[in-house]
Every structure is written in C-alpha cells, then in structure tokens.
Amino acid sequence: MSSLMAQNNLSVIEIDLINRSLEKSYALKKSIHELSIDSIERKIIRQNFIPTLEADAKYGYASSRIDIDIPTLQLPITGIELFEGDSRFNTQGQIFNANLTAKALLFSGLQVKYGSKATEEKIKAKNFMLHAEKADIIKDVIDTFDTIELLKQSEIVITKSEERLAKEKERVKTAIKNGLAIPYDRDKITAAELNLASKKVELHGNLSLLYLKLSMLTDVNISTLENYSFELTPWTLKNIGQNFSDRPELKALNASVKAYDYKLKMNKNAYLPKVQAVASLSYSNLFNASLETPYALPGGENINLELDKFELAPAYFLGVGMQWELFSGLKHTNETHIARIEKNIIEEEKSDIEEKLELFAKKVQVNFDVKNQQLVLKAQEMQVAKNSLNLAIKSYREGLISISDRLQTETEYQNAVLNYYNFVAQQRMVALDLLISTGSLQIENLKN
Incomplete structure (x- = not known):
C-alpha cells in the first residue's frame, strides 16, 4: 500500500x-x-x-367411526359369531398429550x-x-x-482595496478644491467603490450559506x-x-x-x-373413553367397552433423522x-x-x-x-x-x-x- x-x-x-x-x-x-x-x-x-428445545401440550375430545372387515370368530358354547361381515364401531374419548423435544443439527449439507x-x-x-x-x-x-x-x-482583498480607494478619493477631493483634478476622477473612484460593495454583499451571502x-x-x-x-x-x-x-x-x-x-x-x-439428532420426553393419557360395538349379548344387551384411563408416561425417544432432497x-x-x-x-x-x-x-x-x-x-x-x-x-x-x-x-x-x-x-x-x-x-x- x-x-x-x-x-x-x-x-x-x-x-x-x-x-x-x-x-x-x-x-x-x-x-x-x-x-x-x-x-x-x-x-x-x-x-x-x-440445539433447540420445544415444549407442547394438547388436550381435546375425539370421536371416530371405525369400519373393519376381519375373519369371523365363533365363540364356543354360545356359538355367537363375532366380526361377521363388515363391523362398525363408534369410539369417543378425551385425550391429553405433552411433549418436550430437543433437536440438534449435526450436518447441514x-x-x-x-x-x-x-x-x-x-x-x-x-x-x-x-x-x-x-x-x-x-x-x-x-x-x-x-x-x-x-x-x-476575498473579503480581505476587497477591504484593502476599499481602504486604498478611500484614501485616493480623499486626495482627489482635495485636488478638485485646488483645481488640480476634475470630478470625473472622483466619480470613477465612487463607481469602483460601489462595485466592491456589491461584491462584498454577495460574498457575505455566500459565507452565511x-x-x-x-x-x-x-x-x-x-x-x-x-x-x-x-x-x-x-x-x-x-x-x-x-x-x-x-x-x-x-x-x-x-x-x-x-x-x-x-x-x-x-x-x-x-x-x-441434512442430519439432525432428536430427543423427546412425552406424556399421553386417553381417559373417559368408550367403544360402541354392533354386537349384543344373549338377552339383547349391546356390548360396549369403557376405558377409564390409558396412560403412557414417561415415553422416551432418542434418534437421528436425515432429510435428503433428491429432486x-x-x-x-x-x-x-x-x-x-x-x-x-x-x-x-x-x-x-x-x-x-x-x-x-x-x-x-x-x-x-x-x-x-x-x-x-x-x-x-x-x-x-x-x-x-x-x-x-x-x-x-x-x-x-x-x-x-x-x-x-x-x-x-x-x-x-x-x-x-x-x-x-x-x-x-x-x-x-x-x-x-x-x-x-x-x-x-x-x-x-
């Protein structure tokens, strides 16, 4: 440099x-x-x-209809046939789920x-x-x-010129009184002084700006x-x-x-x-659930199943995920x-x-x-x-x-x-x- x-x-x-x-x-x-x-x-x-850490929780009510067709099963003694033809079930219940998930990018491509x-x-x-x-x-x-x-x-130059012209003007005035000069000289000096004064006004305006x-x-x-x-x-x-x-x-x-x-x-x-490590801890609970079946017991009473609680906790997950964009x-x-x-x-x-x-x-x-x-x-x-x-x-x-x-x-x-x-x-x-x-x-x- x-x-x-x-x-x-x-x-x-x-x-x-x-x-x-x-x-x-x-x-x-x-x-x-x-x-x-x-x-x-x-x-x-x-x-x-x-690494990032996320927490989420969900609570809700779920209802669903299930249609299945599985091989018919005949119960011993009673001879009741289960799952004959298409079977339809109605289920509903309340669900609560909470998750704590940690993610870390291992390789970003x-x-x-x-x-x-x-x-x-x-x-x-x-x-x-x-x-x-x-x-x-x-x-x-x-x-x-x-x-x-x-x-x-510029102002200094103009001021000095004004001073010289002022002295010259006084000398000319004295000479005019004594008949040694004519008013023409005095007027020419006055014109020059006015020109300098005009320049000075313009100069001051530019300076202020x-x-x-x-x-x-x-x-x-x-x-x-x-x-x-x-x-x-x-x-x-x-x-x-x-x-x-x-x-x-x-x-x-x-x-x-x-x-x-x-x-x-x-x-x-x-x-x-892209490779990412994932670790999660979750809690799940299905409660107050019921399952209505199309089957009935001898005597005509429908077979309905009740579930007070189905809890899954704690549930751990550790693993590595990969995302590969092929096209x-x-x-x-x-x-x-x-x-x-x-x-x-x-x-x-x-x-x-x-x-x-x-x-x-x-x-x-x-x-x-x-x-x-x-x-x-x-x-x-x-x-x-x-x-x-x-x-x-x-x-x-x-x-x-x-x-x-x-x-x-x-x-x-x-x-x-x-x-x-x-x-x-x-x-x-x-x-x-x-x-x-x-x-x-x-x-x-x-x-x-």
Whole structure:
C-alpha cells in the first residue's frame, strides 16, 4: 500500500469538525445499521447448530367411526359369531398429550458453512464501501473549509482595496478644491467603490450559506464556527504512489466475488443430506373413553367397552433423522445459474472499474503536478500585480496615468490575488482526489 501523507496537515479544530461530521452523517449511520443487521444474520446462520428445545401440550375430545372387515370368530358354547361381515364401531374419548423435544443439527449439507462465509464476505464488501463513504464526507467538509477561507481572503482583498480607494478619493477631493483634478476622477473612484460593495454583499451571502452548511454537517453552532480560522495553503504530498488496488471500491468488489463463490458452493452442495439428532420426553393419557360395538349379548344387551384411563408416561425417544432432497424441481440448478451470472456481472464490473481507476489515478497525478506548477506561476503573477499596483498608485499621483488606468490596475491586482487563492483551493481538492485514488484518504493520514 502506497503511503500518501499531507505535509501541511489539518488543524486540530478541522480534524474535530471532520470527526463530528462523520458522527452526524445520517447516510453513514444507515450504512452502519445495515452492517449490524448483516452481522446478526451471520450469527443466525451459525446458530443453526445450537440445539433447540420445544415444549407442547394438547388436550381435546375425539370421536371416530371405525369400519373393519376381519375373519369371523365363533365363540364356543354360545356359538355367537363375532366380526361377521363388515363391523362398525363408534369410539369417543378425551385425550391429553405433552411433549418436550430437543433437536440438534449435526450436518447441514455444508449450507451453514458456505452461507456463513458468503455473509462474511458481504460484510467485508460493505465495510470497504463504508470507507469510501467516509472519504466522500471528509472531502466535502474540507472543501467547505477551503471555500469559507477563500471567501475570507476575498473579503480581505476587497477591504484593502476599499481602504486604498478611500484614501485616493480623499486626495482627489482635495485636488478638485485646488483645481488640480476634475470630478470625473472622483466619480470613477465612487463607481469602483460601489462595485466592491456589491461584491462584498454577495460574498457575505455566500459565507452565511457555507456556515449554515458546515453547521448542518457538524452540529456546531454557526456563531462558534464563525470564530474558527481555517488554513488555505497548498498541500504537498510525499511518498506518492500510483497503486489504486487499495481503493475500497475495488476491495468491495473482490469481496463480492468471493461471496458469490461461496453462494455457488452452497447451491452445488444442496443435494447433500441434512442430519439432525432428536430427543423427546412425552406424556399421553386417553381417559373417559368408550367403544360402541354392533354386537349384543344373549338377552339383547349391546356390548360396549369403557376405558377409564390409558396412560403412557414417561415415553422416551432418542434418534437421528436425515432429510435428503433428491429432486427439487430444478430449483437449485436455476439458482446456481443465476448465481453464476451474477458473479460474472461483478467480475466484469470489477474489470471495468479497474481500468477506470487506473486512468483516474494517472489523471489525478498529472492534474496535481499541473496545479503545483500553476501555483508557482500564480504566485509570481500576484507579486507582479502587486508591484504594478504600487507603481500605478505612484504614477497616478504624479499625473503620469489616468484614473481609469489606476483603477484597472487595482482590479487586476484583486483578480491576481483571488486567482491565486482559488488555485490553492483547487490544488487542495486535487490532493484529496490523489489520496482517494489510492484509498489513502483517512483521518489518520491528515492528523498532525
């Protein structure tokens, strides 16, 4: 894994605000909750081997008619024939039954093993994507810092320009009274002041929105945020590599491919038998039962049987059961085909993303180098603009240039300074992209 560290690290306040934004993020909380659910589901799969204990009890009244045809039996002495032809019996009684049953899965046909591993890889994939979500949040918060500081620098530039124009205006007013200048110069300066005031109003509106956004991201009061100072200086990264294999998105796809491998193994082993151990203890009682027969004793009295109690307790059962699905209607075959297709989709997506990430990493590296070179030129351009401004102020006071030239130089200096800080903000965002491109944008890499 390549190491990319920002030499100009974030301040303690900025790190604290980033941590607060990570704690506040509702999207991040949702992803963490989903991970918790997946972890519980994996435990449920593994817990299939834990024995279960069930208790049940039944009480009821039963009534039934029985039709039988068995060989005729002639009683000695009396000569009565029993069971001649079809015999019909009516029986009824009350039944109570209670059972205590323990079951333990001994062999799941490898379904638990591979199902647990598939879920484990699924959790890994989501964990990797959690890192990617965190990186996006960190970048968004830092971008907000930089934009706030960029606007603050803009305000400083505008305020200094206002101060210079105010002094120039006072000097022109004095010159007009002495006949050394014309009102035109004063009006041009006034127009320039109004333009700066307009920019300032827009700037304050944008600042208020940014502070509101940062407050929503971090749950820190706007008044507190307004007292913070954010740094806007170029970042220099050391030990820059171009290894994009540590990108969390790529690691998530690798984990997803493994998850489908285990899912395929589950389907391929679905034909293996499942073995379960069973132990039960039961109590049964048939009471107040009667059986009405179609037979009669000499004298005409029907033969009816009464049963006060027929109790079976305790009744033990110990054994092993096996369930073997010999034919599932091609269900597992179709599931295997679907899983294989889904795996192919992930593998093709992985290949596509690998190519794009490689291009992105090279593009960001080139962009970072370009921004660094441009910053050197922009700093020089800002210094030249400052020298030109000082010269223009002196030349105007000596009457060598017009007020229009003087104000144009003022505007050029403002643009040069703001352009420099704008490029600093861009360079910092490209530096963050470079950290993201190698999966290195983590708080640990930004701390002092």
